[in-house]
């Protein structure tokens with residue numbers, strides 16, 4: 330299906346000289362790249378490449394040197410415009426929240442904890458759950474869902490935030506086929522409406538062909554830009570080591 334993609338160049342994220350150290354370990358070294366709105370951008374690289382660290386550094390969750398700008402101003406001062414879904418393994422699934430609670434948490438920034446959630450917030454949460462086909466599970470504790478269902482609930486929470494920048498860390502891990510279809514439909518809709526959609530992946534499977542832009546990392550930035558430009562044998566072996574299967578159809 331052809332999409333009209335809004336590419337409002339002023340709404341870019343610029344990452345300038347970003348480095349992160351965890352004590353002696355240099356997790357990211359001098360990363361420089363631009364992330365465009367209206368595109369589906371994948372951050373790829375092997376385990377330990379610094380992909381999660383890049384998202385966390387952008388959002389101020391780990392300390393870093395360098396600058397991250399959105400619309401020319403520090404992103405850190407505009408975190409209300411960001412929806413972030415961490416890796417599923419980092420979420421405490423024993424927390425006694427229902428599907429509905431989890432999605433309504435996405436409305437907290439707009440409404441505040443102490444106020445009653447407005448009818449509008451409830452409608453937005455309901456529409457988000459409907460979009461990911463999880464509305465019928467609204468009263469289920471999140472700990473009782475399958476991996477794919479949990480991922481869809483967290484996608485709904487991100488949608489309920491009505492953000493401009495969406496960051497997902499490894500959303501494709503441990504999910505079923507249906508969830509994968511829904512997730513990419515929603516990512517494409519977000520991109521088509523001019524949002525920034527940033528998705529971390531480690532697996533160089535067929536799903537790479539869904540992405541418009543790639544950021545290829547292995548502590549250093551190996552390459553960034555249009556998928557066709559980044560997906561070269563040389564770039565892939567630089568990021569993943571010598572024995573990478575080159576996926577010609579993905580280009």
Ligand SMILES: Nc1ncnc2c1ncn2[C@@H]1O[C@H](COP(=O)(O)OP(=O)(O)O)[C@@H](O)[C@H]1O
Pocket residue numbers: 351354356374375376377378379380381382383
């Ligand atoms: N909080 C931390 N303290 C120390 N080292 C860390 C911490 N978080 C990540 N690391 C290390 O930094 C490197 C990059 O980690 P990460 O960003 O999680 O990689 P990726 O998401 O690409 O798998 C890894 O070697 C990891 O072990």
Ligand SMILES: [Mg+2]
Pocket residue numbers: 380381382416498499
């Ligand atoms: Mg990670």
